[in-house]
Amino acid sequence: MKKKVTKLLVPSMAALIALAAAGCGENAEVESSLEKAITERPVIVRFHTDSPSKLRKRLQLAGHDVSGSSKRLGFVDVVSRPDELDSLAARAKGRYESFERLAIPKVDARYTDTQEMSDFVDSVVAAHPDIAARVTLVDASSMFECHELYAVKISDNVSVDENEPAFLFECQLHAREVMTGEVCKDAIDFLTSNYGTDPQVTSWVDNAEIWIIPQANPDGVAYVFSGNDWWRTNRHKSCGCTETCTVCGVDQNRNFEWNWRQCPGYGTSCGDETYSGDSAASEPETQAIKGLMERVRPLYYIDYHSYGEYIVWPSACGRVDEHDLLRIAAELLNHSVETDDGQTGHWTIGNTVDVMYSAPGGSDDHAYGAAGAMAYTIELNSTGFHPDYAQWRDVTVQRQRAAWGLLLDRTINGPSIRGRVLDADTLQ
Incomplete structure (x- = not known):
């Protein structure tokens, strides 16, 4: 008998789904003219x-x-x-x-494309319905190119909103960064397959609500696997694209509300790789992820990117009051997680502006500034955004278990103030 797949719709997201700027499939009208402009790889x-x-x-x-x-x-x-x-x-x-x-190498077909990730998540949820659920953030019909945005929730009593600390991480906000999706995929598999046999995993799942967004830019990911290996942004093509555009879409990591356009480092026109959108949180993907952050209020948050072997923290417009506090966990990560050379202590760590560049409107800034999370961006690998699959896939995801595992352990056992915010009138 086929097991039922647990698939939830976050209640507070329902209104967000209607805000998508274009209906599913409307990009087809401009696709042919846009592709004429891309004449050389x-x-x-x-x-x-x-x-x-x-x-x-x-x-x-x-x-x-x-x-x-x-x-x-x-x-x-x-x-x-x-x-x-x-x-x-x-x-x-x-x-x-x-x-x-x-x-730019062609993306290896062994990396996980949009449909394969969706099928994988459904199979995990079917095999572990008591601890894993697929949570719709934006329905496929409200996405630009018809690929559902979803999260995976992992927790005991998964269908119940328990009074437990939350941990959230996401991958592939930038479509071409294919290794990051593998990290999220591996985490989903590792947590569910080892529950009940590994004491540490069992403790994590029993005592926290773990949220994982394996492909935060599903339309863009699908486009990468269609042969456009360098694609970074989402697929919002109704933002003024013409036949002269070679890039068309919004950089979701410049579109979040907190610090949006508050310092240099964003694009203002639709053809820019870092186009920040017409307004803060203009994109359905951004709205949904923002809403999830603000609803579950994770204690720790990771946004996985590639590449360069960096661990950075907010804000992307300058240092914040909690700079020294944020450094503590980053130092622990640096000395616990191996880089591509097989060594610990070789990550470049620091505030985003100090060690990389200013980048207003990022997801980690919003997780920190609007949702109160200890937020980090981890830039994987040193060899490119399409690392050789056979050489780097398994070793990278295994090394990153030490990273998200460390922060998940601190979510449960680290210093924190615990409690729950209730409405004064309804106590809900």
Whole structure:
């Protein structure tokens, strides 16, 4: 007998679903004209420099698509099309020792695409209905290209909103960062398959409400797996795109409400890789994730990205009052989690602006500023946003168990103030 799949709709999200700016499938009308503009595949331009942070900030603020960098290895990578190379060279002049052009590899089909992730989640929920539920955040019919945005809730008594601390992490907010989705997928599998046999996992699931968003940009992820391997943003194409656009969509990591457009580091036009949207939280994906954050109020939050081996914390416009407190867990992560060289202590850690660049409207800033979470962004890997699957997939997800496991353990056992906010009139 086939087991029933537990699939919930977050009650407070229902109103958000109606706010999607375009109906499912409406992008098809502009698809053909847009694709005519993409005539040549972009490349990665890798600048070798002993000051990657300074060069990264300079290029990002100039509007270039900085895909990653590494302080440990001394490089900055930029996704560039042929018509951007002269501008890129002028901006970087005198700030690097050498450069090389690298082809963007085709995404390995062994990485998990949108449909495969959905099927995987359904199979997990069917196998573990008492501790796992698929929670719809935005219905497929309200997405731009018909891919449902959902979270996975893992907890004992999963259908009950218990008075337990919450832990939330998400992956693939930027579509091309395919390794991040594998980390969330592995976490879902690890927590559910080891419940009841591993004492630590059992304690986590019994004493916390764990929320995982495995693909926070499902339309964009589907587009990456259709052959557009470098795609970063969502698929909102009704924001003024014309035949001259080579990028069309909103960078969800510039679209969150807290700190939206409060410092440099965002795009203002639809063709920008870091376009922040017409208004704060304009996108259905952003609205739904924002709503989930503010409803469950996680004690800890991770936003997984790639690449460069960074662990950073809010705010992306400057240091916050809790800067030293946020550093404590980051130091623990740095000395507990191995980087690609197999060593601990080799992550670059710090406030986002200090070690990377300003980036207002990010999800970690909103988790911190609006939902009160101890929020972190972890930039995985050192080799690109499509690391060789056979070499890096399993080792990366296994190493990240130490990262999210450490913060999950602190969610339950670390210092905190526990309680629940109730309405004064209804006590609900």
